């Protein structure tokens with residue numbers, strides 16, 4: 001019998017698993033995808049919001065502000081790229097200035113330091129903003145993070161510390177037993193004392209397996225443009241418009257990899273799994289972003305993508321025990337600002353909710369750190385040369401656009417949550433993320449994965465099981 005089964009390995013499930021791993025508990029994480037962090041946690045703006053915007057007194061406000069404070073140390077421990085670049089919420093019309101002042105008041109209520117800036121002060125910080133700008137709210141504690149490695153490294157840490165992870169396994173049913181639960185999946189049946197529901201957009205479905213529920217979680221899609229690295233200095237902060245009932249609005253921001261991101265839109269989507277983009281919506285994203293930053297070089301767009309916000313009808317995160325069973329704990333319906341909130345949600349769920357149903361005994365030798373990767377792109381030439389002399393595989397570049405070496409790819413394959421697909425490897429190393437979007441490196445990546453796992457090229461998936469890229473050999477027998 002497991003002590004805890006966590007359903008879902010997005011940022012919330014992975015950080016909860018990491019926190020659970022610090023106690024003497026037998027923990028299983030069940031994830032239906034072929035990789036961790038493959039749903040909403042992969043397709044978002046990647047902003048570590050300061051917390052100026054959520055309605056005071058909500059779970060969103062509480063966990064956003066607490067989570068923001070945890071990010072610097074968390075990212076150091078998990079070797080994740082994080083930069084506290086600050087955000088600017090800009091007013092483009094005189095009528096919007098009182099709204100900026102209202103936001104400043106809300107920030108104070110939430111305990112977030114902000115500063116109102118005049119037009120001249122804003123333009124000095126961000127010369128590429130529209131000359132129409134009338135003022136802005138500066139939130140220095142906002143940041144940007146690499147959301148892919150955050151989830152992977154959090155789960156790697158959890159697995160290194162004893163958590164069991166099952167990928168490609170879907171939870172189909174949960175039955176309450178006299179003591180604990182029976183969790184029925186696509187691959188087996190497990191017994192556990194506690195279930196933590198971290199199923200994101202499917203959190204309502206998982207919760208309704210054990211009791212009737214009076215809320216629903218709907219998908220609200222957000223579509224984006226990604227620009228290549230060459231637009232250096234376009235903006236230095238995260239640039240937001242004023243928020244509305246649809247969310248924080250369409251932002252323009254640097255990413256931790258030196259690209260720029262423009263989006264997201266906000267539209268209801270009946271299909272919770274749909275991540276398609278459409279031209280009219282993207283045209284609207286472009287127009288709204290250009291109103292703030294007219295010189296965005298849209299000729300440097302290298303990718304468009306979409307993600308779905310798990311939006312609960314309760315208008316707040318769904319966090320807490322089930323009505324009639326304190327051992328079934330929900331941490332789902334975590335829409336924005338869920339990425340920034342997730343480390344604080346993990347602390348709360350484990351220390352305040354799991355502790356009510358299980359005796360938590362700290363592990364004596366627990367470490368919350370992963371062993372750091374070699375970051376060749378951050379080394380100078382001499383350091384790189386030295387490194388390559390010791391291990392020549394770091395000198396063989398596989399992805400030319402993002403300068404990713406064979407050595408870095410092999411490092412990832414030796415980790416405890418290794419990539420099994422082309423996309424999983426891309427999320428970890430950035431191979432295939434650049435201008436050619438894998439056009440040149442993808443065949444090599446498939447070959448490296450096939451060799452590592454000792455399988456045929458046609459068995460390597462792009463993403464989910466069944467998404468193989470090579471179908472059969474056109475020249476002789478397949479290798």
Ligand SMILES: Cc1cc2nc3c(=O)[nH]c(=O)nc-3n(C[C@H](O)[C@H](O)[C@H](O)COP(=O)(O)OP(=O)(O)OC[C@H]3O[C@@H](n4cnc5c(N)ncnc54)[C@H](O)[C@@H]3O)c2cc1C
Nearest residue numbers: 008010011012032040041044045047171200222338339340
């Ligand atoms: C457009 C957009 C922009 C955003 N921008 C930001 C931002 O800038 N900053 C911020 O803080 N937040 C942002 N967010 C919100 C943030 O991305 C989410 O709050 C966060 O990723 C939610 O994480 P999660 O782990 O709850 O969900 P997910 O990442 O969706 O994880 C849930 C997991 O459960 C798995 N699962 C579901 N059902 C089952 C089952 N039956 N069996 C097994 N596994 C199952 C899924 O496969 C999935 O991997 C944004 C979201 C979107 C969509």
